[in-house]
Amino acid sequence: MILLLWLAIALLTLGILLGLLWPLLRPEEPPQPVEGDAAVYRDQLGELRRDRERGLITADAASAAQIEIERRLLATTGDSAPVRRQTTATRRRLALVLAILLAAGAALLYLELGRPGLPDQPMRMIASAPLPIDKEIPAPSPALQPIADQAKSLAAQLDANPSDAAGWAKLGDLYLALQRFDDAATALEQAIQQGADPKLTQSRYGEALTQQAEGQVTPDAAAALRKGLAADPTDPRARFYLALGDAEAGRLDEALAAWHQLLAEAPSDAGWRPMVEQTIAAAERAKAGMAATAAPPAATGGGGSGAGGPSADDMAAMANLTPEQRDATIRSMVEGLAQRLQSDPSDLEGWLKLARSYGVLGESDKALDALGHAATLAPERTDIQLDYAGALLQATPEASPLPAAFDESLARVRAKEPGNLALLYFDGLGAARSGKPAEARQLWTKLLAALPADAPLRDRLQQEIDALPAQ
Template sequence: MILVWLVFAVMTLVTAVLLALPLFYTRKVKNEAGFALAVYRDQMVELGRDAEAGLIAPDQARLAQIEIERRVLALTDNPQWQPGRAPSHGLLIVAAVVLPLLGFGFYLLIGAPDLPAQPFIAEHAAPAATSPELQALEADVTAKPTDAKAWVALAAGYDAAGRAQDAATAYGKAVALGAQDAATLSAYGQAQLIANRGEMNDAAAATFHRALAVDPTNPTARFFLALGKAQAGEVEGALTDWMALEKDTPQDAPWRATLEAHIAKAAERLGKPAPAGTADAASGAAATAPGPSAADIEAAQAMSPEQQQTFINDMVGRLAEKLKSNPDDLDGWVRLARAYQVLQRSDDARNAWAKAAALAPARLDVQLDYADAIIAGRSDLDRYLPPEFVEAVGRVRTLDPKNPLGLYYGGLVARVAGDKAEARRLWNDVLDQLPPDAPQRAELQKELDSLLP
């Protein structure tokens, strides 16, 4: 490495010397203006002698004097110093052609031109969240790069880890390799939507339409295309589509509560009564998971504070062990996350909420709690936000673009991204929803004032 820098330093020095040589031709420089001025001075003297001797008329002498003076003044408009010799063409060729070619050849000899470019922002970006499971999926794709199923599995893994952009890329690979089923296409569209901060764009809409072309009953594509209409201001059309989807949705579908909540909110925005069965949907979607049983509470009340703490820790430990054998128990993960929060075990709570959020991507309350757990206790929210928080906010904004907490979190994301105008817009939307006497108004107003130039 030292040899490389020495060679580059020598080449730079040679180039500088070649370019500076013409500046040192001082003995070759002459003053043309001084010579011309001496000639004009002699002409003025001779003109005066001729006028005194009567060899030239006074008016002609005056005109000649004016002409000579004009030429003297004209000398100041031209460069007074001119090089006596132009720089050598050979030196210019060496500096402009030979040295760069030598440098390029030297780089090919000892450099690494096959390495991909690494911009500064990419080098210093926060590393993406990974896990042994994701590493195994990535290794599987590396071993089988043309296997569409391997790409689908990797995309699902990225999606569960909150890496929406990576998930969208992996789903795109799978679709290109022939995974054209409606489930894969709708998952691809959802990843594109979340990667776009929850806002419908042309790419995601086109993917959802492709999913419906394969299966016109696909609920994911139908739900999000209706959501796109709502985001575009077509609330009436969105409500119609969601109500049609509700008729085709089984009563025990895990995402039915979310669908009913959107129907109720759309009806409210249009000033219509909520359809039957959806009046309590908004609150029903956020129903809390069951806590300890009555027997547990009664037993705990008879204990000392130390015994109660031990009892709680044992209960939490048993729940955590139970979830190892039943990792798809959504209610169990929610209970465990809240228990960890009570015990002030922030890292454990965040991990438990991440599991719950992966199991319930359409549960608004779970996504909000997960987002809150990610940034709990952080004091640098004006400078940095974890990537998983940004992804979670994208899901929240997709599920309910008008949710006040989602709007506030969206403002945090926009501020860190440097988009102060978007942050102001989102936070003003929050203020519009807060009651006049809400204590949060003053704090939010401070946040808005900090965005002023």
């Protein structure tokens, strides 16, 4: 194998040198006489003799002109072969010297900087090489010091055995406990790539991505959480954060229902019960129009008071306001955001934030309009398109036809993710609302077959199928 390697290197070097030095090695073609120029000069000599015979030009002038024309004629037919032979030989010697210098320099450089004794790695290991993780863990609290030590030790072990899927999953758990969310996401992503059990990775990966985004359930986080829920429909982590995504999208009632259901099914000694209870309490306050005092303000790209969230001083002042004054202040901030978006309508995150704000304030029409702007700005975002379709569905009375924007949003999702299960559900709803029960039954039956046997949605979906009119 070593012999073959050096042979390959030699051939590659030879090919590169040949390509670089070929212009110097290539024989120089002698310039071909230009017959047109020689003919012109011969005609000029003949015309010069005739002019001298007719006395139109003096003998001295004729002699000088003849010498110049003959010089030019000679230049077109003269033999420069000795010069060319000398030039070609010089270029070939130069090429030989350059070839020796380049080859020797490359070999010396490789011996100085390369590692010829380093053993080969299988391509599979190279492709799945772990992403870098900072093993220097900042000093944690004394209570977390054992976890920090365990994480540091495990990270060192994974350097030597990067294909340990369970090890990466465990390291991700430890980083979550240490609130090192960037490293947790990296470790859990590596665990997923190594084929770890999705029950142990996907919902945790979704949590890490959410915490990376400062509590926002991003599309990537939601996708991971949905995969975790598909692997384990009882996973409290996935259920909690997906409900949080509903709340952030303005679907506060759905989020509260999911959290209450999660709390009802939780063991009495579950360590995460207090967090769910606090979240429900905050959501209830938000529903009452007090969201600004329940959570830190969300920053935006604007610089004016209407563009960003309230400052710490604003928050302290709002705490002393009456409910009516507080509600008026919140509405003023929301209207400030709306005015800013009128002058900067390309701010996608601004429209999404405005839609959520109007949803919290109970102004569903304005929330729908803001979400429609967001859907127009991001036709490739299937999560926004599905949210907009759901909002249109809720806003349209059952006796009224669905607006064209509903079908347009679903068409965008269908073009990008034709197998999306939420798309099947909405398509079925659209068919049912359009008086096509057979089509709705077909779509929902297909969705029912795709859902896990213990998915909570199955019973509700079956009830909707049974409620469809007979064909």
